[in-house]
């Protein structure tokens with residue numbers, strides 16, 4: 001499926017974006033390891049989170065769709081069942097890495113694989129600490145690429161582990177394994193990454209404490225299932241935030257967005273660039289802060305994005321590159337080499353495709369340099385099969401002069417089902433063509 005986008009003269013209205021992808025995965029997996037039932041409202045029914053549910057079902061977990069989301073019947077910390085067949089994580093790195101952690105503490109054999117993109121992504125970073133804890137894991141390329149075969153161990157050893165990269169997925173995998181390791185598992189991060197696992201484990205009754213960059217978990221303590229209300233995904237809201245900032249005559253309210261401090265790098269960068277974003281109606285949903293965001297058009301200026309900010313804005317770099325192309329002056333994105341290991345090499349993909357639209361970008365080994373204010377022109381571009389590249393290009397298409405076609409956009413469903421419909425409801429002309 002392709003997306004055809006026409007130049008847009010303004011977005012107005014109120015909308016809600018789908019549930020947070022990271023929180024949805026965690027609610028399902030932690031719910032499966034808990035005692036009793038977990039009701040998850042506003043679960044993200046995107047392809048990635050559906051992969052997690054399917055894998056859990058293959059592991060013997062009862063999952064039921066409800067009016068507002070899903071119900072997961074917990075099996076207890078060691079209660080997952082040996083799957084009869086290979087588990088398919090599809091395109092989802094979070095599914096594969098978090099499940100590797102959960103499976104490390106189960107006394108059975110399982111094999112995890114995924115699509116071509118996922119089979120090419122680095123898994124050694126998660127295999128290494130899990131093997132140190134006592135799991136046996138083998139895979140391609142010296143045990144660093146899926147398919148990965150896991151033989152779990154019911155008596156894992158707790159470890160203290162210094163993460164070489166600020167990855168929330170690796171941190172979460174170690175913590176999920178740590179649930180089945182009696183004693184204290186400690187993960188020390190080089191920089192703060194998203195902390196949804198820590199917050200959710202706490203809300204399920206785990207003994208977990210965060211001390212600066214260190215996270216300590218007491219293993220062997222049962223978790224208690226509960227009701228979880230998933231906030232709107234700020235990474236999905238980011239496309240609307242950037243579009244409503246760079247297009248003229250916009251005023252958009254996005255309701256019920258998660259504003260966890262480890263995720264709001266997008267708000268900080270956009271505000272620094274001059275965006276007008278009002279955060280109202282702040283509240284708390286099961287330990288996660290939530291608010292409504294009001295965004296109005298405003299001229300942007302270039303900025304520098306680097307250092308400890310990167311993990312807090314990692315998924316928003318493609319759409320921030322579009323904001324930078326629309327801004328006055330130069331934007332530099334540094335220390336962003338992790339983007340090369342996402343669903344695709346996002347630095348290369350965005351540089352090539354935005355370049356086709358006339359943006360002035362230079363690709364660096366660890367980032368991008370973007371000279372703003374060159375008018376974008378409509379073009380035929382490609383998503384590289386990556387949901388965030390597809391949607392960033394659609395936002396660029398709204399700003400460009402002339403028509404833009406983005407090829408291969410089925411991937412949008414990975415994190416934002418209803419993306420085109422939502423933009424249309426705010427006044428954009430975005431059509432799908434098969």
Ligand code: S3P
Pocket residue numbers: 021022023094166167168169170172194314315338
């Ligand atoms: C995620 C963590 C990040 C992020 C991904 C979701 C998570 O990946 O890019 O989209 O849910 O933990 P890394 O842990 O690889 O940085």
